Amino acid sequence: MTRDKEEKRRQALCINDHVDILLEILKRLDGRSLCTAACVCRLWRALATADSVWEHLCLRRIASPGSSVRPVVSALGGHRRLYMLCVRHLLTRLGRDPGSSSAWDELQLSLSLFCVDYYERLGGRFGDTAATSSLMFLCKPVNV
């Protein structure tokens, strides 16, 4: 009996020892779960907040995004910010009617709005105190 137990303990897998597997799992989560995962422990936080995981989330539905998207998004603030500010709102709002627009069109729209946001933040640096966020309209609840 004890030998069985010992064997079982030897075979038990500690996921933190296998970061590559953990990363593969995290890449397949949705945004909310990913944020929750980032609260588990320091290792999970480091992995779940890495931009590459969020890049996966943003581009998941795109067949072949091309290599030019990543540097643009990184320059404008990163994929995690892109997801939090734009992509997730688009997914919830447009999710109601999935056939009408392609994932690439949705991503393009997200990127445009993201770029306007970056530009407005630049305004703060250039001393333009009147700059407010034009993406506020995305955060409002939808009147159904």
Added chain:
Amino acid sequence: MGPSSTSNAGTGKPPPPPRTELDGFLAGAGHKVRSSDLHHVAQRLERLESAMVSSPSHVVSDLTSDTVHYNPADLVSWVDSLLSELTHSYHHPNNSSAPTSSTSSSSRSLPVDLDDLFAIPSAANNWLQPEMPLSQPPQLTVFTTMEEDSGIRLVHALMTCAELVQRGDLHLAGTLVDEMTALLTRINTGCGIGKVAGYFIDALSRRVSGAGSAPASPHETEILYHHFYEASPYLKFAHFTANQAILEAFEGHDCVHVIDFSLMHGLQWPALIQALALRPGGPPILRLTGIGPPSPDGRDTLREIGHRLAELARSVNVRFAFRGVAASGLEDVKPWMLQVSPNEAVAVNSIMQMHKLLGPDPSPIEPVLSWIRGLNPRIVTLVEQEVNHNQTGFLDRFTEALYYYSTVFDSLEAACPVQPDKALADMYLQREICNIVCCEGAARIERHETLAQWRDRLNRSGFRPLPLGSNAFKQASMLLTLFSAEGYSVEENEGCLTLGWHSRPLIAASAWQASPLSAAIAGGDN
């Protein structure tokens, strides 16, 4: 007040609703009252409240007393008696006083002699409910009816006033403005018809008194524009649609030049720069020439915006050059200032600027259109308000403006609960209203014209339409679903896109290119 009323014919009362379980309990407790009576009590209490608010204080104080009712049946008769007392004590004519006299209570009955001025002008008939009993004598019932009636009276008064202004009878118009201001106090001016009417009354009073509207400083205009951008989808629709058309027109070109007729804060261009950065085949060399008003205090706002855009372009690796052209109006811009070189593809972008050129003769629109055509642009993007505010007759213009801005304010109400964006966006629109109503001649710059009129004008000036395409339509529809208000609609109109509120188009976007010179001229040159 028993539940069984046998004679309905004389009073016209509806048949009593069936007994509910609650009624059974009430009857069991010994109260001869139905739960449906409570609806009647609630209504009567509402009317009592408005009657008390609008009657002079001495009448109300006579009625106040501390009463405690233990039997719900007593409530109904008590409310009814209070209401009839209030009606009787107030129902004596005081119409002989002149309209501008006593200021004690804000809710006097309207003088009888002005009632005949409330006759409905024919222009108002097509979209107002016609069954307003305007000829009824001023009684308490006028004040206790719903706010809608006050709103409708106000609209009729506005039309009448506009007609008086058109006829040149400014004295009577001024009197009517005072009456309307008094009427305004009775309705909610925070939203709906009250708010719009308030702006129009203000504009009319400025016109009548000759005060005119103060011209806004460019800095103020930019701030208001920014808040209007954030509070509503109209400007975003304009920018995104124009950008999509420009992007498609620039396909295959490596040197591109965009001329923006009104740079403001440059909010349109980040999205285009980003789209060019991601286009297949890599970004072109982008030049942007921004036209804007000269800055009064030594700050070079155009250059600052240019710096910001350059910083953004650098982050996404797009080669970018900016040039600012300071001019107080488009008519002051000469083509040599734009420094267009022959090997680049040119896009001319005008978001709600061209209508300012439609002033009185000699109107600058023809020369400007002519030099635009001379630049040989790949595309000219034109976004304008979809309404005709350039009619010569004041009443027609006023009516159009009232209808148009009511719709716009309605849409803003639904889309934007965020203050202070909404308040400043309202101010942006208020300035337009003021300009349309108060100003004449060269001072009136908000001379909006419809898409059909622009089509006609551009066709005559040597342009042909460039259809906007399905990508622009898809993008616009997607953009709209992101806005929380469910009344916006994008429509396609012969290759142009319009954004409207509940199927009334409010803003129209179109694209044009220079039509080729006629064969005779081309043959003559060779």
